[in-house]
Amino acid sequence: MQETLGLSNVPHFIIGGAVHISINNQVGYTTPGERSRSSMYCTDIAKMCGMPVIHVNGDHPEAVVRATQIAVSYQRKFRRDVFIDLVCWRRWGHNELDNPRFTNPSMYSIIDARRSVPDIYADTLVTEGVLTEEEIKKSSEDHVAFLTEQYKLVDSYIPKNVNxxxxxxxxxxxxxxxxxxxxxxxxxxxxxxxxxxxxxxxxxxxxxxxxxxxxxxxxxxxxxxxxxxxxxxxxxxxxxxxxxxxxxxxxxxxxxxxxxxxxxxxxxxxxxxxxxxxxxxxxxxxxxxxxxxxxxxxxxxxxxxxxxxxxxxxxxxxxxxxxxxxxxxxxxxxxxxxxxxxxxxxxxxxxxxxxxxxxxxxxxxxxxxx
Structure with a gap:
């Protein structure tokens, strides 16, 4: 990443900017976030090139959409790089065999008590009267049915138009x-x-x-x-x-x-x-x-x-x-x-x-x- 940013404003390597999204889930495998770098934020590397950083809470989907719209608008208008620091969390470990609670117990005691982002957002939509619980349930069921059907089609797929x-x-x-x-x-x-x-x-x-x-x-x-x-x-x-x-x-x-x-x-x-x-x-x-x-x-x-x-x-x-x-x-x-x-x-x-x-x-x- 640092080498890529080092090229970002060098003549003959400029591409007109890019949107960088940092999935900042607070943990680096077995290493706590505060021990995984020498700076306060994981996106502080952007400071070496004067690139703006937008920090946003991943628990709020609408805020994430708004931050993304701002980042894209900035990149399109000024043709420069911009970072989104998506502050979020990872419920499960680095892989199927990893249990992050071994080395990050305090943080995961908080994570274990939290509901998923989709569930929290669904409750917000119901509270604000945007959707009913029945509509949310149907939307979820319809999407799962669509994914299941598409998965089944993979086994029977044949290309019919060969050159x-x-x-x-x-x-x-x-x-x-x-x-x-x-x-x-x-x-x-x-x-x-x-x-x-x-x-x-x-x-x-x-x-x-x-x-x-x-x-x-x-x-x-x-x-x-x-x-x-x-x-x-x-x-x-x-x-x-x-x-x-x-x-x-x-x-x-x-x-x-x-x-x-x-x-x-x-x-x-x-x-x-x-x-x-x-x-x-x-x-x-x-x-x-x-x-x-x-x-x-x-x-x-x-x-x-x-x-x-x-x-x-x-x-x-x-x-x-x-x-x-x-x-x-x-x-x-x-x-x-x-x-x-x-x-x-x-x-x-x-x-x-x-x-x-x-x-x-x-x-x-x-x-x-x-």
Whole structure:
């Protein structure tokens, strides 16, 4: 946040202001609010850039609406940043296993005695004669019924308007190849590897620029409805009792930040096939720091294993001088493989140039099954 604010008024980085909302729930996991910072307010960081801060009590919905309207009006008129400090509270803990009463008993003795904000506001509307109790009850029941109905529709949803070219050249062609069992290409081998892992209960996450369709329109692991832009991921509907799912992450135009994030995901989720794909092989150049600092040597430094898979399309057959090489020699230089004896299982990473789709299929599965 501080780095972002530091850019807010710098030439070539000004965006015309933004509305920042701080969900100030008074507790930082196990840390009381007064010990989580060096300032009185959590929004005092805005003072370094002279940005106005609107403090509002989250127990009063109408005041929150009014504060938001003021903030938006200010940002629109003056094209500058503005903060809303939403002073509120969190009834439950940081996660399902957390009980904040362990470390914040005084505050939670007050919270436990409080009714919910919707209930308090409903009573206010009844007292002021805006609504009756029956109308409030019906409104709540109608909304719950609507949410329940929409939730049920998810299971039966199918996209009906697939792009005609995708249907002909990709869907129909792949179904024909699978039926005949011949001429399976790289993308089909990849899809089969993912599907088999998902079927076994593993999760798969693929991240990178335009990975949904694939840079070369070869993947199409997500289909987009041509009438309403809704997305459908076929591999997430293999069977009714499916427990493993594919996450398709069309990333921002950044290599360093995205690869660093994916490395963290691979460490945190060892049962997930975590793939980062460079749009072209040489695009990994922007992420070289992450590769040198974390990916190639993280286990030696911190005894932390990573199952990250980096896919670098193209060797020396890219599209012109800007996309001509993924510099495989750099990866070889970072490998601790022995040059004089067979390698064991303790090599820091594997550098592979598969020559057939079948090899790619087995490599992806091996990465998780190891």
């Amino acid at each position: 005609k070219h995708v249907k002909k050249s990709h869907i129909d062609a792949r179904l024909r190849k699978l039926t005949e069992g011949e001429n399976l290409d790289w993308a089909a081998a990849e899809a089969l590897a993912m599907a088999s892992l998902l079927n076994q209960g593993y999760n798969v996450r693929i991240s990178g620029q335009d990975v949904g369709r694939g840079t070369f329109s070869q993947r199409h692991c997500m289909l987009v409805d041509q009438t309403n832009d809704e997305i459908y991921i076929p591999l997430n509907h293999i069977r009714e009792d499916q427990t493993g799912y594919l996450e398709v992450v069309n990333s921002i135009l950044s290599e360093e930040a995205v690869l660093g994030f994916e490395y963290g995901v691979s460490v945190e989720s060892p049962n997930t096939l975590c793939i980062w794909e460079a749009q072209f092989g040489d695009f990994y150049n922007g992420a070289q720091i992450m590769i040198d600092t974390f990916v190639s040597c993280g286990e030696a430094k911190w005894l932390t294993q990573s199952g990250l898979t980096m896919v670098l399309p193209h060797g020396y057959d890219g599209a012109g001088p800007e996309h001509s090489s993924c510099h495989i020699e750099r990866f070889l230089q970072n490998c601790d493989s022995s040059e004089t004896s067979p390698d064991g299982d303790d090599v820091n990473w594997g550098i592979v140039c598969p020559t057939t789709p079948a090899q790619y299929f087995h490599l992806l599965r091996k990465q998780v099954r190891l």
